[in-house]
Amino acid sequence: MKYVIAVDLGATNLRVGIYSFDGELRNLHIIRTPSKGGKNTIAEVIYDIGIKLLRDLGLSGDEVVGIGIGTIGPLDIRRGEVVNTPNLELRSFRLREPLIDLFNKNHVYVVNDCVAGVWGEKTFGHGVNYSNVVYVTISTGVGGGVVINDNLMLGKDGNAHEVGHLVINYDDELRCGCGGVGHWEAYASGSGIPRFVKHYMKNLTTKHRNSIVSLDDEVTTPEEFFNRVRTGSKLFNDICYEICKINAAGLASIVNAYDPELITIGGSVALANYGLIIEPAIKLLKQYSLNRLPEIKPTKLGSETVLKGAASLVIKPPKTLLEIYGTS
Ligand SMILES: [Zn+2]
Incomplete structure (x- = not known):
């Protein structure tokens, strides 16, 4: 079975989940979104939680295809960064590059939370x-x-x-x-x-x-x-x-x-x-x-729409997003 790490990054809560490719949520952890730190702090927190969730399930990183993220905006989607968000003290921070490095995966997709949500509704809702x-x-x-x-x-x-x-x-x-x-x-x-x-x-x-x-x-x-x-x-x-x-x-x-x-x-x-x-x-x-x-x-997905949507970015990647990232 293949798996995906899904992230719903809101102004209040940060949710990280592990989904199997059939869209089943296997493990979930929720914390308050870190509001302070450096440019890579949130990516590092996501990595630590992701690794712990995988370990709890007895899974290795090899079974993870990629990481999907639905985040508060606004975004610089090409760089995979949040830029000057009014909703968090840590106004600008990097997600895609540090997560590619930390997890050693190419398939790291960062979109606005509602954009993830609509892809989740289209894929599973x-x-x-x-x-x-x-x-x-x-x-x-x-x-x-x-x-x-x-x-x-x-x-x-x-x-x-x-x-x-x-x-x-x-x-x-x-x-x-x-x-x-x-x-x-x-x-x-x-x-x-x-x-x-x-x-x-x-x-x-x-x-x-x-x-x-x-x-x-x-x-x-x-x-x-x-x-x-x-x-x-x-x-x-x-x-x-x-x-x-x-x-x-x-x-x-x-x-x-x-x-x-x-x-x-x-x-x-x-x-x-x-x-x-x-x-x-x-x-x-x-x-x-x-x-x-x-x-x-x-x-149809209730409060899981953004998280499941983030997972669906990796499970069934949207063509327009692949074009931006140049990955397939
Ligand atoms: Zn306005």
Whole structure:
């Protein structure tokens, strides 16, 4: 049996797993993502965990074909490096070169986490029988990965589809973590929702010329927000409906730009609140969309989408990625 080491490198957690080539997760280890160190620190940590996981399974490095990585971006995909990420104190670091050296393997593939996610959906999830698939995640941020005509889209640096930064409101003051104005992620992501709530209430107060909301109406986490929605608060249900319209605008922009057959939705915020922020958004989609609507459903791979996607990069390497790396 052949094996692959898969890595899901997020701003909070670093997951390293061993998959067999039939897509079965055999071993897994999760740690907090190292936020400090040198340019090679994260690669060295991945190597140490990978070796330990293999040893636990009684496997040798010879049985490993390669290493697949889905990481926070932005990327310099040719060099296999993360460049100036706003989400980690260690802003720039190397992955591909040090991992090629440490594991002594040529097949080391580094892509954006949602890009890995869509390839996982296409290889092992709902997308197996489709040629045009988009994966959208709504968690701390909003991200996406796109397969068109069976090709994994990458772009010149590997950042082809930063859909979280699609402009869904051109005339507003609410700033995204990236500094831009009117971005989807600023309103509808786990980090954006509490700030959007505050922003919405401020506008409401200004409009009515006196304070109609109290300090009790502040929320600091998306969980608090959705609890208030579920308890039936009219104010919070109004804001939730605004988020549905925003999600509909974002999803419609994807439909209009990529013409997918299938969109799968993942990420902790979307999966935990699918009936509140995705199902109503799907109902609103038509009014924003030009193209024929695709099927939209939750990812088949749950919280494993990125990790399994990283494994699938090695198990069934995308042609566009092989072209960039010049390996086969
Ligand atoms: Zn942005």
